[in-house]
Amino acid sequence: MSPPLSCTLCTLCNRKPIGHAGHKKCNGCRSAVCCSLDYQKKDWRLHKLVCNQLKSFGTQNPRPSAAHKIAIFLPADQDTPKLLWVKVVEANGDIDLEAPSLPRSKYGHQIYNFDHTTVMYVRCNKDADGSAPNQSIVGMMKGVYQQENHWKGLIVIVSRPGTLINPRVYKDVTATTFRVTIDFFKAINSGLDSPGLKVPTTEAATDHLVPHSNMVQGVEIASKGDAFLHGKMRYTEVQVSFDNPIFTISPTQISEHMGFPLQVRNAGDFRRRDVEKGDKMGFNTFKNRSALFLNMEADIQGHNWGWADIFVWDQDIGTVLVVRQDKRLLTSPQVEALAK
Numbered sequence: 485m486s487p488p489l490s491c492t493l494c495t496l497c498n499r500k501p502i503g504h505a506g507h508k509k510c511n512g513c514r515s516a517v518c519c520s521l522d523y524q525k526k527d528w529r530l531h532k533l534v535c536n537q538l539k540s541f542g543t544q545n546p547r548p549s550a551a552h553k554i555a556i557f558l559p560a561d562q563d564t565p566k567l568l569w570v571k572v573v574e575a576n577g578d579i580d581l582e583a584p585s586l587p588r589s590k591y592g593h594q595i596y597n598f599d600h601t602t603v604m605y606v607r608c609n610k611d612a613d614g615s616a617p618n619q620s621i622v623g624m625m626k627g628v629y630q631q632e633n634h635w636k637g638l639i640v641i642v643s644r645p646g647t648l649i650n651p652r653v654y655k656d657v658t659a660t661t662f663r664v665t666i667d668f669f670k671a672i673n674s675g676l677d678s679p680g681l682k683v684p685t686t687e688a689a690t691d692h693l694v695p696h697s698n699m700v701q702g703v704e705i706a707s708k709g710d711a712f713l714h715g716k717m718r719y720t721e722v723q724v725s726f727d728n729p730i731f732t733i734s735p736t737q738i739s740e741h742m743g744f745p746l747q748v749r750n751a752g753d754f755r756r757r758d759v760e761k762g763d764k765m766g767f768n769t770f771k772n773r774s775a776l777f778l779n780m781e782a783d784i785q786g787h788n789w790g791w792a793d794i795f796v797w798d799q800d801i802g803t804v805l806v807v808r809q810d811k812r813l814l815t816s817p818q819v820e821a822l823a824k
Contacts, residue, residue, distance in 0.1 A: 494519035495663045496527055513538035516659035527663065533565055533624065534662045541567045554656040556641035556665070560616060563623030565662070570642060572654050600655070601644040602664045606637065625669055641665050699723045702730075702807035703819040704751060709758045709769025710803045718774075719816035724807055735809045737781050739822065745809035746822070748778055752803030772801040774823035 493499060495516045508518045512535045518524040534556065541554060545567075552569040559566060615637035643657045702724040706716040724730070735745035752770070762769035808814045 493517070493660075494523060495531075495660050496523045510535060510659065512536065513659050516663065530624065530663070530666055531659055534567070534659055537565075537567045538659060545569065553642065553654045556657050556662055558618055558620035558624075558639040558641070560618045560620070560636070560638050563619050565620050565624065567657075568640075570640065570654075600661070602661050602668075603642050603644060604665065604668070605640040605642070606635070621669060624666060635669070698726045700726065700807065700811050701813045701815070702805055703814055703816050705772060705774045705804050705806060705819065705823065707752055707769060707801065707803045708767060708771040709762055710752060712767070713758055713761055713769065716803075719820050721814075721816050722805070724805065726811060728805075728807075730805055730807055731809075731811065736779050738778060742822070744818075744822070746778065746806055746814075746819075747809055748775060748804050748806050750802055751805035768800070770800045770802040772804060774820075775801050775804040778806070778819075778823050 495518055497519060499519055508521055508524045510516045510524075510531065515538055516527075516531060518527055538554075548569055549571070552571050554567055555570045557566045557568045618635045618637065618639060620639075621635045641657060641661060643655050643661045645653065645655050700723070701721055704716075704720045704722050706718055706720070710716040711718055730747050730749040733747050733749060735747050739746035758769045806814065806819050
């Protein structure tokens with residue numbers, strides 16, 4: 485049983501049907517469409533790697549629970565992708581994934597947008613523990629690009645609905661998810677950045693793949709009250725308009741000193757009922773130590789070195805919004821690393 489078809493855009497060109505002309509839906513997995521028979525033929529060599537698996541995976545491997553979602557697994561020692569169940573779990577307010585059949589490790593992730601969000605999990609210590617090049621990627625990308633394969637260790641691909649925020653839910657992958665992954669690997673190994681650099685940054689590839697708009701991804705840091713009383717995640721990736729007033733303020737000294745200028749602005753509401761609840765429970769609902777740390781002065785010659793402006797960044801801070809001054813993508817792990 486295949487996952488329900490969730491995409492009506494062409495897998496190759498990302499276009500909607502024109503007029504009454506329908507897209508060519510795959511009769512096998514029924515989870516990918518192409519806008520023409522020609523495109524369907526072009527996609528077949530890669531599509532067939534997951535088509536039959538998607539068609540039968542749910543029937544041969546019943547869903548263990550409602551919390552389990554189908555993911556694409558790229559084993560390091562095999563030349564074809566596999567499907568597996570991953571369990572979405574919540575721990576201390578954060579969403580995480582569990583796949584008992586995989587080695588336990590901490591994962592980093594990069595996101596590429598389609599009409600859903602495709603997330604790729606890779607092992608953070610893959611370059612330090614002697615991991616071999618991922619043979620699944622070698623097999624998948626044969627004939628697509630000829631550069632050296634820099635991807636090492638096992639990789640897991642999952643899918644999330646929508647693209648505007650970082651949602652707290654996952655969905656089953658589809659063949660379209662797989663195609664987005666292929667395009668990502670192709671772009672990140674195609675020399676998009678400066679001459680002589682074989683593998684440009686993921687950000688450079690993302691900028692190339694995702695059409696530019698008047699929105700950019702920033703990060704909200706929740707206050708103690710928003711996290712404790714309203715269940716907000718500590719760090720949440722959000723979309724910010726280019727005309728948001730935050731882009732008119734000066735970046736923080738610490739981020740400038742590190743060569744990564746960030747702008748920080750209050751974004752939460754000061755609700756009286758939250759203040760009253762916090763007082764009864766014995767804590768300041770607008771406390772935000774991460775925002776405080778981001779705004780400490782970094783000039784070692786200055787009188788306020790190691791301190792933040794007491795009139796702005798004292799105790800009543802609340803939830804804040806953080807963006808990059810250059811209006812490029814900012815991720816939660818980046819902000820968390822700087823704020824601790």
